[in-house]
Amino acid sequence: MILQGFVDLHIHGAGKFDTRTEDPSHIRNIAEIHGRAGTGGILPTIYSSSFSEMRKNMEAVRNAMEEFREGDQAARVLGVHLEGPFLNPSRCGALNKDSFIKPTLPSFRKLLSGFEDMVKIMTIAPEIPGALKVIVHCRELGIKVNMGHSDATYEEAINGKKAGATGITHLFNAMRPFQQREPGLVGLGLIDEDLYIEVIADGFHLHPITLELIFSRKRLDRIIIVSDSVKGVKRTHPAVRKGILAGSGITLRDSFNVLKEIGIPEAEIIKASIDNPKRYLAAM
Secondary structure, X not given: OOOOOEEEEEEOEEOOEEOOOOOHHHHHHHHHHHHHOOEEEEEEEEEOOOHHXXXXXXXXXXXXXXXXXXXXXXXXXXXXXEEOOOOOHHHOOOOOHHHOOOOOHHHHHHHHOOOOOOEEEXXXXXXXXXXXXXXXXXXXXXXXXXXXXXXXXXXXXXXXXXXXXXXXXXXXXXXOOOOOOOOHHHHHHHHOOOOEEXXXXXXXXXXXXXXXXXXXXXXXXXXXXXXXXXXXXXXXXXXXXXXXXXXXXXXXXXXXXXXXXXXXXXXXXXXXXXXXXXXXXXXX
């Protein structure tokens, strides 16, 4: 399979359409909106919710994948990214913390049963008791684990990596802030040579100086630009719910323009929005 264009590994919705759906046409519409903006592949990202709801959402994505036809203008649906439910309520961001549960192998198997082949990434908070065992099991199944929505200390983040986590979901957002005596997950993400990091480059989630810091400090082939787009949001403003950032209205083409405007070289942006996400999906 040859993907042309940007590859977005974290996307919840676009226009009037959302991954919180049982209707595969909604997933196709999201893919078409992003496809028209130059995105060649997407991972629809499932919100943390009840198991029954998340499984219905995954089924909609699977049906949309099966209906894809070569030559479609839509971005190809590559699987799903599960953002939950094994997350830390203290770092819920805009997600529903009431849906978060303790990570156990039985609950993991119940959630994923029948969908193991299409779950490509799962975001997990590594500091939650039981999380490390679930991370190990994900890796045994070939599912990549991003650490995120997490209050992990630096040491707890290291333990997550040792268990098999290979990425970090939207660095700086919905995690313990970097501190001089406790760098946490942010610090590990910036200096680690192996971990991939998601970066929301919409001009709101991260200050331009923060984006410059990431590109100047982080190993370039480990930076992945994501939209974290949600339905019903304009490109010029992020989604805000109760004073909390809740996703963007951008495509990766918009991110390209934001990064170019602050001086990031085009070759580096292309690597972070096309080459790196492809490599992350292919890597084991």
